[in-house]
Amino acid sequence: MARSTMYLGVVGSAVLAVGLGFGWPSFVLADEPPAQTTPFTGTGGEANTVPGAQEPASPIPSPTVQEEPSSPTEGIDIQERGILPGLVAPGASLQITAPTPSLTAIRNAIKVTSKSISVNLRIPAKLPVTVPVEISVGYISPAQAQRQTKTYSPTTGLTLLYREAEGDGKPRAMHLDITVRELVPNGKSFSVSKQFTITPLYRAIISPLKFLMATQCDTVGKSDITFQWRYFDGTFSEQKFDLGFNETKMVNHFNSARSEFSTEANLKEPVFKFAERDIGEYISPLGYSGTTLVPGPTKEFSFFLDEGAMGPPPKQHSGSTKCKAHISYRIDRSLMTFDQF
Structure with a gap:
């Protein structure tokens, strides 16, 4: 700009x-x-x-x-x-x-x-x-x-x-x-x-996402996880990995950043969900976020997410007793100034 x-x-x-x-x-x-x-x-x-x-x-x-x-x-x-x-x-x-x-x-x-x-x-x-x-x-x-x-x-x-x-x-x-x-x-x-x-004009930075397997989702061996998300511009992405109970996976590609954008760009906070893959199991399409990225404060996210549910959830909760994960990430937001231009 x-x-x-x-x-x-x-x-x-x-x-x-x-x-x-x-x-x-x-x-x-x-x-x-x-x-x-x-x-x-x-x-x-x-x-x-x-x-x-x-x-x-x-x-x-x-x-x-x-x-x-x-x-x-x-x-x-x-x-x-x-x-x-x-x-x-x-x-x-x-x-x-x-x-x-x-x-x-x-x-x-x-x-x-x-x-x-x-x-x-x-x-x-x-x-x-x-x-x-x-x-x-x-x-x-x-x-x-x-x-x-x-x-x-x-x-x-x-x-x-x-x-x-x-x-x-x-x-x-x-x-x-x-x-x-x-x-x-x-x-x-x-x-x-x-x-x-x-x-x-704003700057926003979204950190990598930490995915912790909070339950044993598969009866035998590790859970086969498909993790899907949408970036703040609505672009879809996914990553597949295997995790055992209480193991952690860093989803580094979840990280994204943008600077010198305004509210007119209509960027949204990211959304995501995960599923435990079974042969022939259908995974429903991931929806879109309705939460604008700016204006807003810097925020730390930390919550439990049930399999198939879209996050972040509207309320913090411990999740159900079925297959669930603990999710954590951070969104840094700042208003940009230009005193030396």
Whole structure:
């Protein structure tokens, strides 16, 4: 999964529409396909003035688009290059004028990226900023609302790292309210808002399964076991082995893992059953799981399972007195964050 990236642009109090139909023009730099996010849309606010100026406002020229020479790959489909639909492809540069030179430098350098529940805003160091400038960002979604405020440093730049709440784990709309202002008397300011989609991404690891023969299922010798299971994507598998009473078999192929997937993948917890093989005996087909893999906590499974019953059972029990096994395995689940992308 790659990141989605946007540059934010404003021209004084005027609205410049570039491919989005409304809102401030956005400049995208992306070197990988987009993560599970939808195209950014947004609107810019009016420039505000606080009485008593110290840094004079610069005149507001007409917006211009400065195009660099096209690269050899410019003609390929932008979806394959990770560019969000409706935004500007690499090779074009949008220089936007804000109320003052310092705000203009900040405005053209703001970069917002998002992946999973991570939303990162960065402004590089060494910009021609001559007065203290404060950046305040409000993060608003159905899961939570928070605000972060920080002053830009010409030496180190500025980074705001935000992690959205997991909530129900489903994709949801995220609204960013960004306000930039000069921290001087009569300082100028501007604001801009952006909307996009947050899609929580998960990692899940299912351990090998430990199968312990809890009863003597065959009257003579060891029990001939057929163990069947479905992975979290529904794929069927089975393994055959012989076990005596109280002997253990590690089903290593039961192990599986997946990362950077969302609830929309509709993955399920694995299901399984076993049978003691007798000549000519019919083994009924294995059903499917109805328990979603995420969201959910890490969990240890340990229970008795009767022959022919599908596990895990809805309730922990000791099993019947007939052929049974003790099953144990673990599912590790975690919500993924991306602070360094």
